[in-house]
Amino acid sequence: MHIIGKGIMRKDSLEKVTGHAKYTADFESKKMLYGRLVTSPHAHANIKQIDTSSAEKINGIRAIITGENLPLTGEEMKDRYPIAKERVRYYGEVVAVVVADTPFQAMQAAEAIKVNYEFLPVVNSPSEALKADAPLLHPDLENYEKINMVYPVPGTNIASKTKIRKGNLEKGWQESEVIVEEAFAFRPSDHAAMETRAVFAQIHPDGMIELTASSQAPFMIKRLIADYFNVELGRIIVNTPLVGGAFGGKASVQLELLAYLATKAVNGRLVKIVNEREEDMVTSPGHIGLEAQVKLGCTKEGILKAAEILFLWDGGAYSDKAIDLSRAGAVDCTGPYHIDNIWCDSLCMYTNHPFPAPFRGFSHSEVHFAFERTMDVLAQKLNMDPLELRARNAILPGHTTPTQVVLNSSTVGNLPECIRKLKMLLNWEEGQVIDVGPNKVRAKGVSCVWKTSTIDPDASSGVILTFNKDGSINLISGVVEIGTATKTVLAQILAEKLKMDINEIHVQMGVNTQSTPEHWKTVASRGTFMAGRAVLTAAEDVIKQLKSLASFLLRASTEDLEVGYGKVYVREEPKQYIPIKEIAYGYSFPEGLSIGGQMIGRGTYILRGMTHLDKETGAGRPGPEWTVGAEGVEIELNTRDYTYRVLKAVAVIDVGKVLNEKTALGQVKGSMSMGLSFAARETFRFDREGRVLNPQLRTYRPLRFGEHPKYEAAFVETPHLDAPYGARGVGEHALIGMPAALGNSLSTALSVKINYLPMIPEVLWKMKERGK
Amino acid sequence: MTEKIAIPLNVNGEIREVVIRPADTLLDVLRNELSLTGAKPGCLNGDCGACSVIVGGTVYKSCIMLAVEAIDSKITTIEGLKNSPIQEAFIKHFAFQCGYCTPGFIINIQALLEKHSNPTYETIKEWLSSNICRCTSYEEIEGAVFSVVEKSSDE
Numbered sequence: 001m002h003i004i005g006k007g008i009m010r011k012d013s014l015e016k017v018t019g020h021a022k023y024t025a026d027f028e029s030k031k032m033l034y035g036r037l038v039t040s041p042h043a044h045a046n047i048k049q050i051d052t053s054s055a056e057k058i059n060g061i062r063a064i065i066t067g068e069n070l071p072l073t074g075e076e077m078k079d080r081y082p083i084a085k086e087r088v089r090y091y092g093e094v095v096a097v098v099v100a101d102t103p104f105q106a107m108q109a110a111e112a113i114k115v116n117y118e119f120l121p122v123v124n125s126p127s128e129a130l131k132a133d134a135p136l137l138h139p140d141l142e143n144y145e146k147i148n149m150v151y152p153v154p155g156t157n158i159a160s161k162t163k164i165r166k167g168n169l170e171k172g173w174q175e176s177e178v179i180v181e182e183a184f185a186f187r188p189s190d191h192a193a194m195e196t197r198a199v200f201a202q203i204h205p206d207g208m209i210e211l212t213a214s215s216q217a218p219f220m221i222k223r224l225i226a227d228y229f230n231v232e233l234g235r236i237i238v239n240t241p242l243v244g245g246a247f248g249g250k251a252s253v254q255l256e257l258l259a260y261l262a263t264k265a266v267n268g269r270l271v272k273i274v275n276e277r278e279e280d281m282v283t284s285p286g287h288i289g290l291e292a293q294v295k296l297g298c299t300k301e302g303i304l305k306a307a308e309i310l311f312l313w314d315g316g317a318y319s320d321k322a323i324d325l326s327r328a329g330a331v332d333c334t335g336p337y338h339i340d341n342i343w344c345d346s347l348c349m350y351t352n353h354p355f356p357a358p359f360r361g362f363s364h365s366e367v368h369f370a371f372e373r374t375m376d377v378l379a380q381k382l383n384m385d386p387l388e389l390r391a392r393n394a395i396l397p398g399h400t401t402p403t404q405v406v407l408n409s410s411t412v413g414n415l416p417e418c419i420r421k422l423k424m425l426l427n428w429e430e431g432q433v434i435d436v437g438p439n440k441v442r443a444k445g446v447s448c449v450w451k452t453s454t455i456d457p458d459a460s461s462g463v464i465l466t467f468n469k470d471g472s473i474n475l476i477s478g479v480v481e482i483g484t485a486t487k488t489v490l491a492q493i494l495a496e497k498l499k500m501d502i503n504e505i506h507v508q509m510g511v512n513t514q515s516t517p518e519h520w521k522t523v524a525s526r527g528t529f530m531a532g533r534a535v536l537t538a539a540e541d542v543i544k545q546l547k548s549l550a551s552f553l554l555r556a557s558t559e560d561l562e563v564g565y566g567k568v569y570v571r572e573e574p575k576q577y578i579p580i581k582e583i584a585y586g587y588s589f590p591e592g593l594s595i596g597g598q599m600i601g602r603g604t605y606i607l608r609g610m611t612h613l614d615k616e617t618g619a620g621r622p623g624p625e626w627t628v629g630a631e632g633v634e635i636e637l638n639t640r641d642y643t644y645r646v647l648k649a650v651a652v653i654d655v656g657k658v659l660n661e662k663t664a665l666g667q668v669k670g671s672m673s674m675g676l677s678f679a680a681r682e683t684f685r686f687d688r689e690g691r692v693l694n695p696q697l698r699t700y701r702p703l704r705f706g707e708h709p710k711y712e713a714a715f716v717e718t719p720h721l722d723a724p725y726g727a728r729g730v731g732e733h734a735l736i737g738m739p740a741a742l743g744n745s746l747s748t749a750l751s752v753k754i755n756y757l758p759m760i761p762e763v764l765w766k767m768k769e770r771g772k
Numbered sequence: 773m774t775e776k777i778a779i780p781l782n783v784n785g786e787i788r789e790v791v792i793r794p795a796d797t798l799l800d801v802l803r804n805e806l807s808l809t810g811a812k813p814g815c816l817n818g819d820c821g822a823c824s825v826i827v828g829g830t831v832y833k834s835c836i837m838l839a840v841e842a843i844d845s846k847i848t849t850i851e852g853l854k855n856s857p858i859q860e861a862f863i864k865h866f867a868f869q870c871g872y873c874t875p876g877f878i879i880n881i882q883a884l885l886e887k888h889s890n891p892t893y894e895t896i897k898e899w900l901s902s903n904i905c906r907c908t909s910y911e912e913i914e915g916a917v918f919s920v921v922e923k924s925s926d927e
């Protein structure tokens with residue numbers, strides 16, 4: 001292979017290091033008006049009155065929009081007004097939108113709007129929400145419109161319930177000789193992408209609605225606006241330029257709806273809304289919280305026999321993507337092991353917290369924290385090496401998943417090999433805890449991971465290739481460049497297939513839903529897989545066209561021709577060829593007669609064989625394949641003050657095939673970093689009234705330069721046969737194991753169970769010393 | 773509302789006249805009046821460093837600095853840097869992904885290297901901990917800085 005696997009320079013490099021790369025908020029126009037949100041300072045209250053009279057008097061105010069006459073919205077179940085109506089259900093919820101000539105005027109007006117609230121009791125956690133006497137957040141639950149696989153329980157705060165029933169739990173317990181049971185909890189947190197969400201929108205005189213949005217899902221914005229507001233689908237255009245980090249957070253559609261309402265309120269004039277950091281953290285959707293109970297049973301030899309799991313997701317005030325998240329957590333509820341008897345209830349709970357968007361790993365780091373911590377507790381009770389316990393139960397081809405999919409060597413990676421490599425990289429044999437005194441220990445912790453991508457069964461991806469006259473190609477795909485270099489990798493796939501110079505492939509970075517073929521959403525590490533398949537199909541299309549034109553010019557049949565190195569040539573006589581550039585725009589004979597025309601290739605791909613899950617058992621095929629991995633961390637802990645440093649973080653992922661070594665490493669290390677940051681320090685702090693106390697980057701503090709450990713990443717390559725060159729997803733998996741690995745290292749070092757996130761020194765101290 | 777005023781700003785070697793409110797931040801003026809959108813808003817609160825620019829040889833967070841404070845100083849934004857060693861090192865070391873934090877980091881490192889040609893790791897850490905990158909693991913950025921400093925530090 002000439003280009004697959006190499007660390008090819010990113011196609012967006014020069015734009016990005018020179019400051020010329022443009023993100024949504026960078027676009028300005030003198031015609032623009034500015035939208036500004038008025039948000040609720042309370043987590044749960046009735047809106048008694050909104051007084052806009054003094055705001056209206058401020059110069060330059062063009063519109064003030066409140067929540068009357070708006071449709072209910074929500075991706076899986078429609079339970080949310082885009083602007084609160086009569087009642088607010090979370091701190092930061094939008095109660096009004098102001099549109100003004102300048103951002104300053106908009107801010108002044110927003111501050112001048114007076115809202116009168118009547119407080120309601122607050123539901124501050126999912127377990128509180130489950131109590132029989134809990135205030136009902138959505139009394140109308142049974143009337144909400146919903147899609148497939150959404151199972152609300154009216155009269156409760158359960159927005160949806162997913163059940164997994166595999167095997168016979170009774171039998172599992174009978175066969176178990178050793179049983180452990182653990183409980184876990186953590187609060188919602190945030191993605192904190194460096195670019196806050198931004199959008200601008202207008203309605204053209206001919207009725208075309210045009211939005212430009214910082215989003216992972218421009219095609220979904222289009223679909224949802226059409227659906228919610230009853231607009232013709234073809235009348236909506238969504239542009240997405242480069243996106244400044246997303247991590248799942250920009251796969252939800254929220255701010256875009258407000259921009260649409262804003263432009264509508266000012267007769268279609270161009271309106272821009274950019275989230276402030278505080279709004280981006282609490283008003284727009286964040287990262288889900290969870291309370292979990294895991295009970296495991298195994299034989300004396302450590303063979304797992306039963307798993308009983310309860311998830312109470314902190315789905316926040318509105319269900320939007322939370323239902324899907326709670327379902328995805330159930331699908332891979334156990335971690336990558338073969339277990340015959342599984343019972344899991346995954347409840348998406350309404351609370352008075354900000355509502356969640358997907359977060360990198362789509363529920364998997366969350367459920368793995370619970371499951372993989374419990375595995376360590378079980379190993380300890382068995383007095384067995386925790387990696388040995390995992391190796392003994394590792395999922396293999398022939399085994400079934402919790403939703404009863406029978407795996408083969410294409411649909412699941414090689415976990416034992418990942419574990420073997422991890423042992424080496426982590427120097428596991430030297431021992432899990434080493435006293436480096438005084439008051440200092442070093443400790444290691446591990447976790448195994450797996451993940452499938454639970455995306456819509458009918459999700460598809462398209463690619464168009466257009467030739468330039470010089471024989472170079474424009475590659476046009478609906479994948480959004482969110483930082484993962486997917487479009488560079490797509491260019492590599494094309495260059496490999498056409499055996500051409502990657503510098504002659506020009507990638508269109510931005511997306512325009514009118515001229516760019518659809519890619520469902522840039523999520524779930526599926527960009528390379530789906531768009532990559534579409535690239536291959538489009539390349540085949542181009543090859544066929546090139547050969548058919550060349551066949552007649554070279555006087556050889558198409559079967560005897562090859563395409564590569566900028567030429568179409570006769571296989572056995574490579575000197576007999578025609579340069580692609582001479583036929584890329586058709587062919588002109590010396591006397592001027594021409595045939596052909598610009599060559600355009602097309603390809604689409606739709607996922608194969610996915611099904612809905614059964615309501616009672618969860619049985620069904622939720623995703624195309626399972627990527628597996630084994631991960632570990634090494635920490636140094638001060639046993640007196642409970643401060644610690646992560647020295648090293650390791651991830652071994654079965655990626656199927658490395659397509660671009662550098663960008664794959666970047667994805668894996670970046671994932672580990674985000675996972676450690678989530679595990680060690682990130683959380684919203686709520687007060688008793690459900691208000692978020694730290695919606696700023698100085699009080700919500702992600703990892704910074706110099707706090708990073710040494711990262712090591714290694715790959716196993718078990719091809720996924722459906723994927724281009726066998727590549728599996730790589731964007732999320734290294735994140736998934738980090739919280740559990742860190743928890744396991746700290747729990748081992750302190751001989752105490754650390755089952756809460758984030759694992760700040762105070763939590764460690766509480767667990768260790770309050771327990772005494 | 774206060775009257776707008778006209779002020780000259782010396783940006784990337786050019787004197788540019790802008791008409792602004794005295795309360796406008798340097799970040800807003802660079803982006804909205806001069807269309808220099810390389811400096812990014814990340815928090816508007818001094819917490820993230822995405823808006824960093826060099827003013828009179830020192831790196832500042834332009835979101836918490838008034839434009840009028842920068843009159844008479846030489847301002848360098850990311851657009852004023854061309855083919856600098858640190859920009860090249862960022863490409864070579866894959867020290868960015870989404871690229872949103874990148875102008876801030878590069879400007880900060882440029883200012884650092886102008887002040888300290890051979891900084892210790894502690895100094896590098898002290899300077900760079902004022903910026904946040906959410907995509908990379910920081911190891912790539914570290915690699916880029918080390919390669920420019922040439923002599924990699926002891927730690």
Ligand code: FES
Pocket residue numbers: 812813814815816817818819820821822823824833834835836
């Ligand atoms: S925007 Fe200036 S420090 Fe964040």
Ligand code: FES
Pocket residue numbers: 194244245483867868869870871872873874904905906907908
């Ligand atoms: S590259 Fe995305 S925040 Fe640094």
